[in-house]
């Protein structure tokens with residue numbers, strides 16, 4: 326079984342490498358702090374008996390060779406970079422649990438047929454470079470030419486950052502999209518409290534929420550605040566009605582299935598003594614099922630028609646961005662659910678509201694995700710915490726699911 330104390334000690338040691346005072350862990354990709362973190366992971370991989378390779382994009386791979394060179398590979402890991410002032414579980418727990426799983430498989434004396442690789446990925450967080458850049462390089466989504474186009478928040482190109490980190494600035498051997506891989510499994514802390522609240526040991530993630538953004542413009546008529554209420558064409562009030570009804574509708578009918586957020590609203594002319602002639606606001610829908618986006622779009626259209634009538638305004642909609650949901654692979658979800666059962670652990674199927682590298686690897690490989698409980702739901706915070714027992718359960722489930730999939 327997994328050694329909870331060892332994993333917790335490794336995570337603490339990893340955080341101390343990058344910690345800045347009491348502000349939590351900051352390990353931005355391709356910085357000297359990231360180098361120290363990557364070197365520590367390499368050392369742990371070597372100690373666990375894995376063959377270590379750092380590829381040309383700085384992903385660190387630890388290989389446990391299988392017995393059959395023709396058998397498909399199995400991969401598990403997560404991201405090593407953090408946002409500023411993070412905790413020491415987000416991303417990092419997924420690497421340490423995969424490493425513990427590899428160690429258990431090796432020490433069991435019963436090797437796998439396929440190669441098992443543990444991976445530590447840079448640039449998942451958007452804290453320096455755009456998010457998911459590390460997995461996009463490994464999945465062949467970003468190419469050599471993109472190294473001069475993708476820039477960090479300071480304007481440094483990816484290639485320049487790679488060179489200063491000690492890499493070649495080329496992508497030789499980075500793209501793994503042509504390889505025969507049976508499963509990529511990522512363990513992550515839940516970004517919520519469902520598992521903790523319900524007393525569930527592990528979450529099997531069925532998919533990652535898609536994200537559907539709209540910009541909505543309401544046009545009314547500017548007028549003095551002394552205008553009788555019934556005579557107005559108040560664009561601001563109409564916008565607020567749409568947002569409030571839409572939010573209530575989602576809160577009531579889509580619990581655990583979808584969310585809606587209005588994060589931005591501007592009124593024109595934006596004066597204390599003027600009825601707004603125009604209101605522009607954003608709508609952010611998230612869901613694991615595209616069907617919910619279609620349903621909510623229909624509800625929104627209905628609501629707009631009603632508001633146009635009630636408030637005597639005109640409303641225009643524009644789609645700003647549309648990232649579809651990413652479903653995980655049923656066969657891998659089954660292996661995770663069966664694995665949890667074999668281990669006597671309570672699991673539940675749930676979606677991920679946040680994006681992960683798994684979204685990118687799902688374009689080229691079968692994927693699965695495990696959530697471990699997060700105490701009070703903190704992530705991207707120095708207050709992140711999970712009981713060491715959850716780390717052990719996670720590592721045990723990775724090892725068990727990898728065995729089940731390898732035997733299929």
Ligand SMILES: [Zn+2]
Nearest residue numbers: 404415416513
């Ligand atoms: Zn993360």
